[in-house]
Amino acid sequence: MKRMLAAMGASLALLVASPVHAAADPPQKFPTPDPSVLPGTDTAGIDGYCPFGVRLTYLVNDEKGRATTDANGDQIQTYTGHLVVAMQNIKTGKAITFNSSGPGVVTTHPDGSYTVNTHGNDLFFTTVRNTYRGRPAVPQIYYSSGHLVFTVAAGMLNDNTAPTVAWSLTGKLTNVCLELASH
Numbered sequence: 001m002k003r004m005l006a007a008m009g010a011s012l013a014l015l016v017a018s019p020v021h022a023a024a025d026p027p028q029k030f031p032t033p034d035p036s037v038l039p040g041t042d043t044a045g046i047d048g049y050c051p052f053g054v055r056l057t058y059l060v061n062d063e064k065g066r067a068t069t070d071a072n073g074d075q076i077q078t079y080t081g082h083l084v085v086a087m088q089n090i091k092t093g094k095a096i097t098f099n100s101s102g103p104g105v106v107t108t109h110p111d112g113s114y115t116v117n118t119h120g121n122d123l124f125f126t127t128v129r130n131t132y133r134g135r136p137a138v139p140q141i142y143y144s145s146g147h148l149v150f151t152v153a154a155g156m157l158n159d160n161t162a163p164t165v166a167w168s169l170t171g172k173l174t175n176v177c178l179e180l181a182s183h
Contacts, residue, residue, distance in 0.1 A: 026066075027064035027066045027078075027080070028064060028065060028066070029062075029064050030061060030063050030065060030079075032061040033058055035055060035056065035058075036055070036056050037053050037054065038050070038053065038054045038056060038125060038141070039053055040053040040054070040090075041128060045128075046127065046128040046129040047128070048127060048128060048140075049127060049128070049140040049141050049177070050089075050177035050180065050181070051181070052089050052090060052092075052180075052181070053090040053091070054087050054088065054141060054177075054180065055086075055087070055088040056085065056086075056087060056125075057085065057088070058085055059084040059085065059086055060083065060084035061083055062081045062082040063079055063080065063082065063101070063102075064079070064080060064081050065077055065080075072110070073109075073110040074107050074108065074109055074110070075107070075108040076105060076106075076107050077105065077107075077108070078103070078104070079103060079104055079106075080101075080103040081101060081102075081103075082099075082101050083099070083100045083101050083102075084099055084100070085098050085100050085123055086098075087123070087141065087176055088180075089180040089181065092183075094182075094183075095180075096176065096179055096180060098121070098143050099121050100121060100122050100143075101120060101121060101122075102118050102119070102120050102121070103118070103119060103120060104116060104117060104118035104119070104120075104122060105117045105118075109154070111155075112154035112155045113151060113152060113153055113154040113165075114151070114152055115149065115150070115151045115152075116148070116149065116150050116152075117147075117148075117149045118144070118148045118149075119146070120145070120146075121143070121144070121145050122143070122144050122148065123141075123142075123143050123176070124141070124142055124143075124144065124148075125140060125141040125142075125176075126138075127140065128140055129161050129163075130161050130162055132150070132163070132165075132166075133163070134166075134167065136167075136173075138164070138167055138173075139173075139175040139176065139177055139178070140177060141175075141177050142173055142174060142175055142176055143173070143174040144171060144172070144173055144174075145172040145174075146169060146170050146171010146172060147169070147170045148168070148171070149166075149168050149169075150164055150166060150167040150168070151164070151165050151166040151167075152164050152165065153165050
């Protein structure tokens with residue numbers, strides 16, 4: 001679960017922590033996580049995010065989710081609603097607030113890999129170690145507006161990674177680390 005949360009974003013971190021419900025069940029409200037700090041590469045090396053630590057605070061959480069399992073054994077989790085998240089550079093105090101309301105779908109495959117498919121506005125984060133290595137270059141903390149699809153490899157690999165292996169965005173990408181570092 002920690003691997004998934006490290007590779008996923010604000011909305012999806014709420015989703016994967018929720019129990020799976022039958023298709024007929026109504027969507028379930030997500031509990032609001034406590035504020036946390038994403039470590040910087042200055043202290044965590046390749047297991048960090050930005051060159052500095054970033055405080056993550058959930059300001060508004062009116063998101064709900066539903067999970068089902070299809071005939072192939074894929075767990076399909078959907079989320080909708082309103083989520084507002086603040087990201088703060090812990091060295092300078094600079095903070096930016098993001099509407100990370102999606103909506104989106106996370107499909108977890110039987111082998112443990114998962115695919116995220118979102119439309120709208122979302123905030124995502126992944127460590128330097130697990131970042132997408134293809135093109136385009138993907139920042140460790142980013143805000144997307146539009147249609148985003150990415151896939152994360154199954155399980156922990158021998159070097160303790162679960163890298164993003166595919167990534168595609170039709171829309172706008174904001175590098176949150178760069179925005180938090182600017183004055």
